[in-house]
Amino acid sequence: MGDARSVASLVDAFAKQIELTDAERIALARLDQRERNVRRGGILQRERDRTTELFVLRRGMAMSYVLLDDGGRQILRFFFPGDVMGLSGAIYRETPETLCAVTECAVAPFDRTALAQLIDQHPRLATVFLAINQAERVAMTDRLAAVGRASAKARVGGLLIELSQRLGEQGSFVLPLTQEEIGDATGLTSVHVNRMLRQLEQDGLIARDGNRVTIRDLRALARDSGYVDRIMGLDLSWLPAGR
Amino acid sequence: MGDARSVASLVDAFAKQIELTDAERIALARLDQRERNVRRGGILQRERDRTTELFVLRRGMAMSYVLLDDGGRQILRFFFPGDVMGLSGAIYRETPETLCAVTECAVAPFDRTALAQLIDQHPRLATVFLAINQAERVAMTDRLAAVGRASAKARVGGLLIELSQRLGEQGSFVLPLTQEEIGDATGLTSVHVNRMLRQLEQDGLIARDGNRVTIRDLRALARDSGYVDRIMGLDLSWLPAGR
DNA sequence: CGCAAATTTGAACGTAGTCAACAAGTGTGG
């Protein structure tokens, strides 16, 4: 919910969905008062940890993943400023997934009891939370469909589009992931990711210069990748008035 | 969240997570008063529909899926009695996924405004909703990891375990899915699903008699499939008192 | 500068997909 070089608070993220009352703004702001910096590769919480902490990502880019028994890992999603991280850790006795900083990050940690208190006092925000959560589930749905059915080229192309929407301008951005990480997110080997990247380049769909990627033909890339844009807005008009 | 031949209400499902107050029970019961029967294959809501309706599944088994541009489809999840269906349709202007009855079903429809009202009056239930939702996201996460990395045999094996937990006793159940549907859920072709089923049978991991499947060696099947049991309970001890 | 990580390329292999044909089961209408 904002671009990775920018800074976004929880208030910003929620304000994009509904008109917040002053009391709601104050309550949300209380959740991200503290700030902690995390360096590239830093682990915020590890699979199987017992933790009750959640985070708002303020600056940078993070990801969540699970380790597979064969030693590999599956990257589940990427986080951008304004996103809440670690909700699943808060509701399970043991965290099911690892949270890790992709780039240097700033996060605002808060405890799940603060979340409970927020919901108790501002029920409408609970619904927004629920909606945002559901939107993330839908996004994961798209990933599942892509990983299940799409060709390697389409999967890589789709990921590039997603990243360019989040952290680029005019389709140009610095790729913060290694090819191995792209593979772990798309279910491919790093070798094959490499081949697909060069093929996309050769097809004229993207250009690369070092770590900088430029989408040259978004239309064609989106078509080839079966990319679905879910930014087309939630509809939260049915919520009751805020407190 | 019970077995598919049984009947479960929303109250049952929530009561498994927390101690409900009388007022909460009444409020939840109000959501599933009406009952509608749906025949096998019936569509509850179609992708791109504009609907504001949610459902509690009372009896039977249902599924959600998205259609892919190449004509295929990806089955996203299966629903069992006590599960809430259609939340994503309620928060998006257009439903992102189709809801379809796998077996003959009984559902209780309610409008999203009723959900908003519930949350407003019983904020604690909102948190439970959020938690259940998150648990579903985690389950989808496991699917993503499986589809992304696991072998065909492991994917099919994992699905069989999941189904046997939900609708079987002693690892024996009537498979309500065609092999094509299993393929659409696991990202495989029906032909290959067939091969994997017979291979699992030949390995002595399962037995088949018509549509009845019996898990012969759960231990080995779970190991080979990298099955993760997420039933190991949510931790909702941190919620405030109910109203 | 020197080392480790990341990228790039090639060749051989294997898993799963495709195409095709047939068998078995199911429901429908004559």
Next chain:
DNA sequence: CCACACTTGTTGACTACGTTCAAATTTGCG
């Protein structure tokens, strides 16, 4: 009650996409 159509399941031969293994090259960092 049977004939027919249609869906579902089963099997074989061939294909192709992506993996594996290995090695060379480049990049970035201490």
